[in-house]
Amino acid sequence: MAAAAAMAVAVMTTGALAPSPATAAARPDAVQQGLNALVRDGQPAALASVEDRAGRTRTYTAGVGDLATGAKVPRDGQVRIGSNTKTFTAVVVLQLVAEGKISLDAKVDDYLPDLVRGKGIDGRRITVRELLQHTSGIPEYGEHITDEEMRDRYFEPRDLLDIALKYEAEFEPGEKWSYSNTNYVLAGLIVQKVTGRPLAEEMDRRIMKRIGLRHTYFPAPGDKTIREPHPRGYARSSADATPVDYTEVDPSAGWAAGQLISTNSDLNRFFTALLDGRLLPPAQLAQMRTTVPVGDTGMHYGLGLMSRKLSCGGVYWGHGGDLVGYETRGGVTDDGRAVSVAVTSIPPDSAGMRGVEKAVDTAFCR
Template identity: 45%
Template sequence: MRLVRVVLCLLTGTALVTGAPAQAAPDRRQASLDAAAAADIPGMTAVAPDWRGSAGRQVLDRPGKPDPSGQFRVGSVSKTFTATLVLQLVAEHKLGLDDVIQDRLPGLLPYPEPITVHQLLQHTAGVPRDLPLEYTWATNEELATERFVHFDGRRAVQLSTTQPLLFAPGTGWSYSNTGYNILGLLVEHMTGKPLARVLDERIARPLGLRDTLLPGDFPFVPRPAAHGYEQAYPAPHPLTDVTTYNYSRYLGAGQLISSGPDLNHFFDALLGGRLLPPALLDAMKTTVPGVDTPTGLDEGFDYGLGLMRVDLTPLCGKPTVVWGHGGDVPGFNTLSFKEQTGPLQVTTLATLDLTANAEQAGLRQVPMVNEFCAFTPRPNTAKTTERLFRLAL
């Protein structure tokens, strides 16, 4: 998936609700989904521990709302799963955070500069973000036409690293899918098993995540919450259904399929200390500012080891920090976050991603923020006001 910078917008005329009675919460939450659907986002779902909602269509040309319990492509939320697997191997003394990748995976990387496991986990290694454009999407039309291309994990890394380092390892920060593909190969090398099997054995089965899998070359979503869409061809062409896709190019970076309930359960277990020992969970939550070194762009979050920290205090009017990750692949935009302290948690899905306009990009963020800040949008708002945070997914 390409890096997509999404601007969280404060809607003009939007009301901040404080002290609202508990019984009003379902209406408030549903209103945020309805506002997104009114802005022509095909479908949205939101899953919190005490509530599930949806708006729009599951499939555009058929009646029926999205299924909040269904599966979808979670994009870069995959990175938190990959990071957890790596840190489990560290906990078992099979790997060290300061281990040099060139020593662990000899011959994979062309760079003479040593790159560590920790640097890859935190996006401070300087490795290129993605495949060169000649091997991936360069136009919106290619989102539709290049959907069944197989990439061997090692080959995807080798193609990506024909590009130079963005900066000397350890001297900057830049979000990298390539880095997490390398980590996926590292897990496979250290365990002697495919990444999909390792994830199933170490995370999915122990937590009972029945909707969570790495599909590899399998292009279908088995039980879709909703179909994903992009404006692959200029209007008046309709949106293109991009649900069926081969994401083998994103071994450890973004090929995971899951569901809202499964993602909530995973982040609750992870942040609750059930998947990692305390010292490594603390390391995972030790962050650096998400400021892109090559461009100077502040993405608006801090980044740990496969984990985003977002400070919602300016929106909420009270100290509010959430942990989790976001994800983008064609047709699917995911946000999954949990309070640092407290029970609030939510996973949202919007079924328009890379070709969303500015208003849609803002409105699809509101259901997530709304869970923590009682943020109520008005449907059909004509204008949006930029600011608060950007998510690099």
Template identity: 40%
Template structure:
């Protein structure tokens, strides 16, 4: 389309900013700690992986509080942790503790919708309004556009417009969010807020990350199946794969089981305050980022997905078709060298499929090769802030890590 071709570069800059704001990390300095590594039984006889320990420690050295990491490749499975579970204490994060996965939830939601497509219950290129008659959606918006962020639906967490203006949505950062972090947001209210705002572009003419697309996808699942989004996710994905450490909390504020702590720093009357925000009501992001999981469960999921256990080959191929603006397929980023990417790709040119995620103070990593034979999953806990003060160092640490994992231990020069 002409509109897309003329604005690709400008669109990529806006898209990258939006992705950084919603799926990357921000953090503040924490005291470094030494790395702890633990091998799973099947890898106990294999060689040590000092390069992975060093990559974790590099993240801690950049100012992140703690990290847990899981890598699976031809050498077996390796897990480790580094840093601190809580500020002011010495215990390290569990190597398979639970954490808020943020926008990694979108990959699971997209998979759920594509399963309905495979069953003939949903048309990928049909108007989303056919399945969501109560919202008055523009009939040009297709199901594919929701999953690929090309719908033009205003992002309920805030929207950049093509002219550079920014229109805020609900509060999800700063002191306002801290003070209201236990508030419940109804998903229908999030959608209606978005649809009350002007669309940033015509459907299908550009790309822009919108959490509201996946709230709509949640409603689509419920409308088509007659069951709740939670029930369908459990029935179709979590239980069949044995993902026992994964929960969808709804409005619950707790992170169950062993977990590292998340923090948020803000200014109040000229003074810096740091608050433990591990407990929060995640309903503000609904099916776009509210899930809680473990590195083991995410490894199980991404391996099953890329290995063809969750979707038939034609729909997995559709999922992997990247939008030319920013390399986003259907619920995942496709880093194959053909499109720009806001995330660092392996410098050796290996193709990877990924979706990272962030919820205040938690950052999630999920990467896989196309055949699922090599994966990286993990979590970082940190001190978040509205300024995203650690976005640059995070990029540096992540580039080093993906090179170590996917480029046979070689880091970017």
């Protein structure tokens, strides 16, 4: 993208991590360089929040927040966090497990009788655990919804389920792993059935208010906006295509699988609190961290939580997500480091995806 070369970059530092001007000039910050590279490769903007073991935080930006006006990227701006929402949904489910209201090994039909039926699909044979772990075999609905539909149409959760149930089961429950947003729509419906409350309210009460996520929320039905300062989000059909503004969309196609809006710093706070045991009792956190392989990628998936290897050794725990216009990646390590990186378009190819993952790895390993 020709405009990328002219895009500005910025960094805000808090705490004791700030280098002296002389040091910064002699040794450019590796995280900032990583974000700059994402912009050179075509991202309109990139944002990051990096927290070290002592809790000191650096917040970074690169690119421009609005391609039409050239406006700056708001520091720690809000973005649509897509499938990171799954971890929030899983936390609520596991809290209800701890309260004795849900059993991971109960069948979907125990909570949603007669709802899940299709070609080779039967809610009497699928467990709650298999939903959260993506081992249910239930088809994915997301690949049958276009960006244009996502921008303009309101979907009820049952609409999303109906789309998925038109297709045949991918495999027998528990047979293998395959990512499906439909699993988390069902998990959200189970939460609502058990609590008698909207999923958004349960998330807000049990997570956002509990650990002080002041910039994280579940958009109300029909709300296409992003409340606080934010970079605009774009869609590209290919690496050299003209970006199309998709900032304002109806996020209901994500629901329990991908509807939340947040910031990088709030995501770091969330994943840190989760791994520190402030959201789940030890038994449920251990279940969440019990994983299965994600094919031959080297990644592993638990109950709404993923582990990825770091180039400097060890792993980090998080999820990642994208919803048209935005992509987020990151997580936390067991020794207390936290990283979240967001970009303002979903990379159109695998090389772009690897670039975002490399920026996260660099931030952890710098």
